[in-house]
Amino acid sequence: MLRVTKAKTTPGQKFGKAAFLNAAKKTNERLLLQVLLKDGTTYTKEEVTKLVEDWKKKEVKA
Template identity: 60%
Template sequence: MSSKNEKSKFSKTAFIEAEANNNSRNLLQVLLKEDKTYTQDEVAKLVMDWNKKEVKG
């Protein structure tokens, strides 16, 4: 049994197929690794950090 402090982890595929991620599916394809699982907070941080990157050009 998991404790209340443990957050559920999901696969890359689960995040990409989730209805809530319709607008960021392409970004999740790039950011998430196939062989790793993530919490919702971890994915949110990855997306936020990516969006803060300076555009080079």
């Protein structure tokens, strides 16, 4: 899912919301990242992966 750039990245390197949105392969991934990530905040790939995993584990409220 989180293919940020073709260039090599270093561990712990942070990227903005736009980089993750541009890297999303599918529309549903892009929509999820649009909702979860905050504008003006940078994230590591690991942080975004954890945010997405935690969101997917959340209980659905009826």
